[in-house]
Amino acid sequence: xxxxxxxxxxxxxxxxxxxxxxxxxxxxxxxxxxxxxxxxxxxxxxxxxxxxxxxxxxxxxxxxxxxxxxxxxxxxxxxxxxxxxxxxxxxxxxxxxxxxxxxxxxxxxxxxxxxx
Numbered sequence: 001x002x003x004x005x006x007x008x009x010x011x012x013x014x015x016x017x018x019x020x021x022x023x024x025x026x027x028x029x030x031x032x033x034x035x036x037x038x039x040x041x042x043x044x045x046x047x048x049x050x051x052x053x054x055x056x057x058x059x060x061x062x063x064x065x066x067x068x069x070x071x072x073x074x075x076x077x078x079x080x081x082x083x084x085x086x087x088x089x090x091x092x093x094x095x096x097x098x099x100x101x102x103x104x105x106x107x108x109x110x111x112x113x114x115x116x
Contacts, residue, residue, distance in 0.1 A: 058078045
């Protein structure tokens, strides 16, 4: 029987690949960790659009304060050539918390969230 020290166990649990509750695997690209492969793929699409000069730029996970102690972090904001902005949330599953935050965000900032 093998005996692990507390340190061995902590290292195992920290490095062990666990599934998220929505079965998405975290993916790292360019030093950024994304919650899913779908989100990472969208990031790669945005990089290509930026290189091709189809968009002016994009921002990763900006933080919006909805109320004291209540934040919303969309996955991306895209800055289009026509000077418009688009708020993007890459969704595999819409939680009750997300739906509530989306409503507050859209009302407060008068912006629509595009779900991918």
